[in-house]
Amino acid sequence: MFCFQCEQTRRTEAGSGCTGPKGVCGKDEVTADLQDLLIYQLKGIGQYRTRLGALGRPDREADSIVLFDLFATLTNVNFDHNRFVALIAEAAKVRDRLRAAYEAACLAAGKTPELLNGPASFVPADTLPGLLAQAGAHGVGAGVEKVGADVVGLRGLLLFGLKGTAAYTHHAQVFGVMPDAVTDGIAHALDFLAGDPTDLNVMLDEALALGHCNFAAMEALDAANTGTFGTPAPTPVRITPIAGKAILVSGHDLRDLGAILEATKDTGINVYTHGELLPAHGYPKLRAHPHLAGNFGGAWQNQHNDFAAFPGPIVMTSNCMIEPQPTYRNRMFTSGPAGWPGLRHIDSGDFRLVVKAAHALPGFAASEPERTIAAGFGHHAVLGVADKVVEAVKSGALSHFFLIGGCDGATPGRNYYTEFAEAVPKDSMILTLGCAKYRFHEQEFGTVAGLPRLLDCGQCNDAYSALVIAKALAEAFKCGVNELPLSLIISWFEQKAVAVFLSLLALGVRNVRLGPTLPAFLTPALLDVLIQRFGVLPITTADADLKAALQRQAA
């Protein structure tokens, strides 16, 4: 096992990266190795899919499988080695189908099919020990002794960004939205990685192309979410429980949340969101369910205590999952790409068993006094008051925007984000997205120029909203995004944040402050490129960074 895809990866003097028998996230060696092998196969699928696309014969079924499989390998999504054995067998069949389709398409077009090597011709073993023996040669660190850490690191940046893009696209795809431009881009990136690239400049260009592709994926997801559940609008979200039976839904999947709300209609069961599903409350068609009762608990890393304290079933629809504790294992379910050995998995969208569990479990005995927080400030809501915002900036009442977004995590250095938010001047506005906000969102930030000082744009994919807002403001002020009084303070943990980061670079957004620690796959040389070429800034202290951000604006 070697894995360095997330922020919490093991860092020692000897080097960075998780090695066997278990990673920091809890992923064991067998699962990690099988994930590596699956990724290798997906590159082979990418090889054929790219060529089929060029012949005008894309394969949307294969595209969906690639999205799902890439998503399953994200941090804190799926820890079930059995599942990966099945996915590997399925991927081999998909690849064979694409190969046959490619050869037939070439024949029909009077062309000679390319003879593809590497992942395109890989045959997985039919036993688990056989697969594990094969996996060793195809890990994320493969070839480092030959090509060096910079090349392996940049391949990592591409692959991890690709995983994030695939996750967003999967969320859109479940609503039937899957733009060809995005799946073509994903297939292209897989095909590119299949060739074991070594040219750093070419790889950087590919990373930027992927950043554009991810922006399109986030745009598609925004369209899918708003198309299905309406345009998010600001709304108070209750964060204290109500007496009665209860279901907790975690992860990112709005479709599963919608299905659970339908399944619990008129049953007397209250549905609570957790973690990255908090922004769901902003969507009118989800909010219309009176039993969408509130949000329960804090960010993902506190789930052991939050889930143990929740008196009903818990559904984990994607990341971030950590090892379920015995006290709530039996009442925890996974859906979609998520999985843990021994947990019941719901693939069909049929949540009747969860409803049954909710009836059988005690629920909340009493209501706690109501407390709320605000959510639902997507780009529509913010741009709806754009006139006021522009006027406030021009009058000097509103001096600066801080986007504090990304993931939360357990490392002590993440206090930085709380300190930063607390120290932001009173005449500035804070936009949040992702679960980093759980560090400070219950605090009272008051108003600025008659607008709330803290606006939550939503899930991490709603970085799209934040970028739309930034672009619109830039247009209003007739300047570039980088000339706006806007600072981006990005906290990363897993691969979706990598994808968002690549989108920011691709769109030319400079001076992004990245923390709490820098990715282990970014070597000093790669980091230097990012600093020189894109103005990326590692975080220092909240005080110093805030001062620098405000001075930049003054300058």
Add this chain to the structure above:
Amino acid sequence: MANITLLTRDGARFEFPCAQSDYILDAAAAANLYLPAICHEGTCGACHAHVGQGHFALGQIGDGMLADGPSGGVLLCRCRPESDLVIDVPYPQADVHHQQIPRREATIVSLKPAGSSDMEVTLALTPDPALGTAADFTPGQYMEVWIPGTTICRAYSMANLPNWDGQLEFVIRLHKGGAFSTYLAERARPGDHLRVRGPLGRFMLDETSARPRCLIGGGCGLGPILSMLRHLADLQDTQPTTLIFAANREDELFDTKAIRELQSALPKLTVMITVWHPQGSWSGLTGTAADAFAATLDKAVELPDVYVCGPPALLESVKAVAKARGLSPERIFTEQVQPG
């Protein structure tokens, strides 16, 4: 009042007061620390620990329970402090529960013979406002069950799956003269109310392991093994698994239909039913669980994780085979059937 310091295997530290007249296990419970324990009367050994510092007095303890008594070995359910104590316990922090193990009421739903020597007992938990209706346990775990109107309790493993309907199924060996056996054989009727406490126990599948599995049930020890297999079937498990069901005589076999159903749900399940002393025209495997286990290991490409539940002699014989074949003791999970 003495101060008790408990040090867990993984280095966690718990402190609580204990009067010199109190047992340490009870004092821990009074401090909302529920330590692994079953019998609470010095006979099962589940609360075995080691006093590193201090003086103590031991109450009555079953014969042979404390081979390490001279070097500080104690059973916490029978140990009273005579000074402050520092005690090493052999389990990790996660095994120290902070909430009371639920005590529930239950009703007998049905009593059916299971082979010639066992009884299949089904209970329904009484809905409880604080606990709901669910039968929440991990396959392999057990409940303590009290004989109505007495303070006599026995521990029995569930044979069914955890469920939201509150059903608990047990396979119980009827021992001549045994208190619970006598109750079941002579007085128990559907509708009887019983007190139960649980779930308890650490006999559980290591589902993160990718090794093949060998599950061995001797007699009514098949109960928790069936629960585990039903769980694997429910999750459409794909790991190679061998079930060994061993009985003394063929008329003691039970649940063979359920085993056949499991075989169709688990394509990688191999079933070996073995009878030690066949009485009639038994044409199946002959021999002990350990014999069948040895035969399984002879054919194994990869050494399995072993889960075994049965009487003490069966556990020992299986462990001896495992040791002889070089299986790591960490990969052998055992549960002893308690006499009833």
